[in-house]
Every structure is written in C-alpha cells, then in structure tokens.
Amino acid sequence: MYQLIRNILFWFTPEIAHELMMDMLSASQRLGLLTRLCKPVSFAPIDVMGLTFDNPVGLAAGLDKNGECIEAFGTLGFGWIEVGTVTPRPQLGNPKPRLFRIVEREAIINRMGFNNKGVDHLVENLKKTRYQGVVGVNIGKNRVTPVEEAESDYLTCLRKVYDYADYVAVNLSSPNTPELRQLQFGDTLKSLLGALKEEQDKLAKEYDKYIPLAIKLAPDMTDDEIRDIAAQLVAYEIDGVISTNTTLERDAVQGCENANEDGGLSGAPLTDLSTQKIRILAEALNRKLPIIGVGGIMDAQSAVDKIKAGASLVQIYSGFIYRGPDLIREVSEAVVACR
Ligand SMILES: Cc1cc2nc3c(=O)[nH]c(=O)nc-3n(C[C@H](O)[C@H](O)[C@H](O)COP(=O)(O)O)c2cc1C
Secondary structure, three states: OHHHHHHOOOOOOOHHHHHHHHHHHHHHHHHHHHHHHHHOOOOOOOOEEEEEEEOOEEEEEOOOOOOHHHHHHHHHOEEEEEEEEOOOOOOOOOOOOEEEEEEHOOOOEEEEOOEEOHHHHHHHHHOOEEEEEEEEEOOOOOOOOOOOHHHHHHHHHHHOOOOOOEEEEEEEOOOOOOHHHHHHOHHHHHHHHHHHHHHHHHHHHHOOOOOOOOEOOOOOOOOHHHHHHHHHHOOOOOOOOEEEOOOOOHHHHOOOOOOOOOOOEEEEHHHHHHHHHHHHHHHHHHHOOOOEOOOOOOOHHHHHHHHHHOOOOEEEOOHHHHHHHHHHHHHHHHHHHHO
C-alpha cells in the first residue's frame, strides 16, 4: 500500500510531496481512516529520562516542525513524537529548492533552514493535541540572531514550551543555520548548557515538574570532540543526548544526481557514520545519560546496531519517507527483541 502512495508522492518535488503527505495524514486522521488502515504497533513501554515511551521508535525532528500532525503520527505507530525545530519567531527558511531526494541511495539532502511558524504557533498546537504519548519539542535559534546571542533564543523557546513538552531537545547541530554547530564546542557549549540548566531549575520550581533536556549532536566531529562534549553533558547534568543530525559528508553519494547540493545528508548513507558516533558517545558517557539513536535507520538491523552501540531509543525520518509506516513496527519489534 505504501509503495503505491510513495510512487505517487515521488512524482512531485520533495517539498510538495511533504506538504501533500502532511495534508493526507491530517485528513485521514480526522476522518478516522488512519486507525483502519494502519496495522497497530504493539505497546512496548520503555522508561528513559524519567519518561515512559509507548515503544522505542520515535519520529525524528523536522518532519512535523509545527506540531500539526502529532495525533496522526501517533496513530501510525510511533512510540513518541519530536516536533520542531521551532524558533522564537516564525521564519521562512532558505530559498527553494532546498530539499532533494537521492532515490538510488535512499537518501535525502536538505537545507530547509528551520522554516517554521514560530514557537507561539507550536504551543497552540500542543495545547490542542489529544495525543497521550510523549511529545518532545526540538528548539533552535532564528537565523537573524547572531550566534553570540543564541542563548537568549534557546531560553525563550525553553520557557514557552516548558509547560507543554515532555522533554526539550536542544538542536545544536543543524548544518543549515550558519555557525549553529559552533555551539557544540568549548566555552560556548559550557555557557549554553549552564544557562539552560539554570533556567530548567527555575522552571521546574515554577511549574512543579521536571522536564528533561536532551542535546542533539552532529555526526561530523572527531572522536575527541565527542568525548569532550560527553564530559560537558555529564558535568552539566543534561538528561539525554540525541545522536545524530544530518551529515556534511558526501562520499557515499558521489556521482549521484543532487549529491553536490548544499545541506545535510540523511538516510542510508548516514547509517554507519551515526552508529559509529553513538558507539564513541556511549563509551564516553559510560551510561551516565541515555542516548537516542538516529541516522539512517532504514530497516530493523540498522536500528538494532544503534541499540547495540549504546542507544536506548531510536528515531526515524528518512526511513519513514522511503519505507513508510511498516518500518515503525518492524523496527519496534526488533528493538524490543534485542533488549
Ligand atoms: C527534510 C529534513 C528536515 C530536518 N529538519 C530537522 C530539524 O528541524 N531539526 C532537527 O533537529 N533535525 C532535523 N532533521 C534531521 C533529522 O531529525 C535526523 O536527525 C536526520 O535526518 C537523520 O535521520 P534519518 O537518516 O532517519 O533521516 C531533518 C531531516 C530532514 C531530512
């Protein structure tokens, strides 16, 4: 069934196909069709970061940036949903075209640049949703905010979403916002982590609930850089880490159409790179904080490899585009079986 839908969607440009998919999902959810069409994914609860996830497979950030289809993605079988990246003010993102398929490699290149309707719009959608599972909110900075002032954008988003998110993912790793990845290193990282923890502490008292913070990292760093970051995440008592975002590497797609487009590469060519980074991270963290593994999960085995490398949960984006909702059940069953 998904093969047919995919053939139709792939006939359109990737961004139009994305919009069509979101419209179709939202309409089928409203009409009650999704529940009838989808084979259920077994309830397989797992506790991570003090939260109970319905199953170990989440929707990765970027697909539902504005939180418009949360219930529909839940009905498709995801064990939890991460919405965003959202920024304090709405922004259009980069000029189109900015999303490219490399079908023969089951890959995507994107340079969307945090196109989103702003944090206030997202919060309204979070207030309305009837989804009962875990919803993470992924936050970022506006493009016009200088990187030296990024802290204030993250804090604004954290305050605004705190009462409506089950966890907050801090995106320091999109390659499509100039200089964003610098926030992953050195004193800049320390200062940002310190400010986020201080704000989390204040908000926990104000709302009388503790919302975990997870940091999302890039795959494009050396093992030593990963070890340094891991040490800081532990020192600042961050609650979790999401590894990885898209890569700037192009080796695995050399010679393919679109391979030279600027942006982050995801899907099958990212599988091994992101698993390697998870392994290094897991060794460095020594179980002091959990890892959410993401990057090129295209089948059950690639998810199991991430769990074996040290991830506690996994997320999917490109695999969902290429393989459809059946992948959620396949991956969930395999991860549950290997735990
Ligand atoms: C079109 C597109 C948009 C994305 N937007 C975001 C985003 O806004 N925030 C974010 O943290 N990650 C974003 N990502 C990265 C994914 O969440 C994920 O980390 C990455 O694609 C690797 O997983 P995958 O190989 O399963 O796609 C985006 C990915 C794609 C393909």
